[in-house]
Amino acid sequence: MTTKGEAFAGLSVALTTPLKNGEVDYEVFGEQIEFQLAAGTNCLCPVGTTGESPTLSHEVHEQVIAFVVEKAAGRAKVMPGTGSNSTAEALRLTKFAEKVGADAALQVAPYYNKPTQKGFYEHFKVLAEETGIPQCIYNIPGRTAKNIEPDTIVRLAELENIALVKEATGSLDQASQVIAATNLTVLSGDDSLTLPLMAVGARGVVSVVGNLVPGDMLQLVAAANAGDYEKARQWHYKLFGLCRDMLGLATNPIPVKSAMQMLGRDSGEMLLPMTPLEESEMASLRQTLVGYGLL
Structure with a gap:
């Protein structure tokens, strides 16, 4: 069955936002985007949680969206985070993203105010x-x-423009219900659950570890989409340690930004209240990256 968001199947990467002295480092950001495009990433997702959207100003949020759309230049889809716990704010950001040429919008569920x-x-x-x-x-x-x-x-799902779900409930039952009852394209919102979710009909992932190893995650997704579950399992278990041992160290995006710093691809700088890993955690992260073959 063809799903409504079929064009976004595959690997989407939740981009980090590189910073320098509290400002977006657009030179490094451009390099990170080119890295993703060279790997064959299907869709770029800037200014989500991984991109520190909760702590970027609205002005900078918009600047980042426009920058990524311009740099991608049609070589990959762009689906920025434009969600908010304020419907009016989410609508304003989404209209801006549409105006500058974004292909879709990633809408986090309104948070803290706990709607019905x-x-x-x-x-x-x-x-x-x-x-x-x-x-x-x-x-x-x-x-x-x-x-x-x-x-x-x-x-x-009955609404024309509702096309995708980024599924990060951790519940295979919930994902199965949605996939069985709708024609939405479901993407995993947890790297380590990509294969289990694809086994029940999800079509890809919005990945954090894809900032580091997009090619490996593409291999997993391609194998699962092709029905080659033996190969997909091999990639799952290779990536699983990286997902567990890196992303489990602290709240996202702290570990992935620290890893990119170790790899010389980012300053590692974050906006408060995000803070760097402790020394012991950095040592553990380095060991994980060495074990994976990245260092």
């Missing part, structure tokens, strides 16, 4: 009906404090 299921529906309905680009519902209750229930997503 009706509130979720009305929030995403406004974004779908008042903009002209596909919307990806990002369901991550571990961060937002509230789950978008499968029945709500099934209702939302």
Whole structure:
């Protein structure tokens, strides 16, 4: 069955935002984008949680979206994070992304204010009906404090511009319900669950470790999409240690930015309240990267 967001199947990478003295380092950012394009990444996802959207100003948020769209220049899809716990703010950011040429918008579930299921529906309905680009519902209750229930997503799937779900509930049952009942393209929102989710019908991943090893994650996704689960399992287990031992060290994006610093691809700088890893954690991270063959 062809899904509504089929053009976004494959590997999307949740880009980090490189910083220098508290400002976006656009030179390094351009290098990171070229690295992804050279690897064959299907879609770039700037200014999500991995891109430190909660601590970037609205002005910088917009500047980053425009920069990534311009640098990608049609060589990959661009699906920036434009979500908010304010529907009006999410709509403003999404309209801006559409205006500068983004291909879709990644909409995190409204967080902290914990809407009812009706509130979720009305929030995403406004974004779908008042903009002209596909919307990806990002369901991550571990961060937002509230789950978008499968029945709500099934209702939302009836709206033309609701096309994708970034599935980060950790529940294979929930993902299965959504995939069985809708024609939405479901993407894994957890690197380590990419293969299990693809086994039940997800079509790819919005990846954090893809900042480091996009080629390896592409191999996993391609093998799973081809039905070669023996090869997909090999890539799953190769990547699993990196996902577990790196991303489990601290809150995202602290570990991945630290890893990119070790690899000479980022300053490692973050905006408060994100803080660097402790020395013992850095030592553990270095060991993980050495074990993977990155150092």
